[in-house]
Amino acid sequence: MTDNSTGSPGAAPGGQIPVSPDNPCPFLRGLVANGYVGGHDVPLTKIAETIDRASGEHGAGAMKVWMETYGVASIANGNPLKSMISGAVLDQLRGGPLDKLGAGSRILNVDAQVQEDEITRLASFGQDCKDPSGGTERGLTAKEIDTYMAANLKRAGDAARWYYPILMKGEWPVLLKIMGKGEGDARYLSVAEVKTLFVERRFPDRIVARLPKP
Numbered sequence: 711m712t713d714n715s716t717g718s719p720g721a722a723p724g725g726q727i728p729v730s731p732d733n734p735c736p737f738l739r740g741l742v743a744n745g746y747v748g749g750h751d752v753p754l755t756k757i758a759e760t761i762d763r764a765s766g767e768h769g770a771g772a773m774k775v776w777m778e779t780y781g782v783a784s785i786a787n788g789n790p791l792k793s794m795i796s797g798a799v800l801d802q803l804r805g806g807p808l809d810k811l812g813a814g815s816r817i818l819n820v821d822a823q824v825q826e827d828e829i830t831r832l833a834s835f836g837q838d839c840k841d842p843s844g845g846t847e848r849g850l851t852a853k854e855i856d857t858y859m860a861a862n863l864k865r866a867g868d869a870a871r872w873y874y875p876i877l878m879k880g881e882w883p884v885l886l887k888i889m890g891k892g893e894g895d896a897r898y899l900s901v902a903e904v905k906t907l908f909v910e911r912r913f914p915d916r917i918v919a920r921l922p923k924p
Contacts (some may be wrong), residue, residue, distance in 0.1 A: 726911060730801035731822035734809065736907050737761070737885060738800055739822075742912035745924030751797040757783045763920050764880040764913075766889045775887075782808070782880050810874050813866035814881070815858075818907055824908050832858065832901060842891055849891070849898030855882045891900060 726743040733739055733749070738757075742749045746760055758780040763777045783798045788807050793799075803809065804820070817828040828871045831851070833859040837851035850858060859878045863870045882899070889907075890897040906912050913921075 732802055732804040733800050734804050734818050740907055740911045740913055746921055749801050751799055753797045754780050754783045766920050792872055808877055813870045813874050814862055829905050836901060848901040851898045855886060
């Protein structure tokens, strides 16, 4: 049987900082691996500010991203008061309130190995999109991401909980908002960039340019 997985738990490609397998969020894994935030207790304000910067939003939009990120981070470990005092423990997220226990993309398994067949499955929900920089590439628009998330819930069957769709709104749609290309209904999430984020824990250059120096 073929494993169809990439990478090893906590391995640090390109001299990056190792990331715990118990941090299942690809964007947070990228932030930790590249030194933008620590891997253990991270102040909620630090997480909110960093993701706010990455989003490129300004004014009211930036404030909304900041507040939403702060709110999600505060419940990630299941103890909001403790998180507000001492920060979110990013290497103890798996099994917490935000872990959908197999009802999500399944791109990262429980050992934080990337499942290549799940990336192929993700791409199957997309289409060839017009890259603003020229050419076309495989990507998912907001509508296609909604279809993908609904399919993930259906695949989970009875294991899915009523609140999982609410959690999902803070994942792939947010990643589209931060890393998407294009504008309006044509904005899409590049499958190639998603794969790079999962496998290499690297952000596109345009995102790196928005972030403070690690």
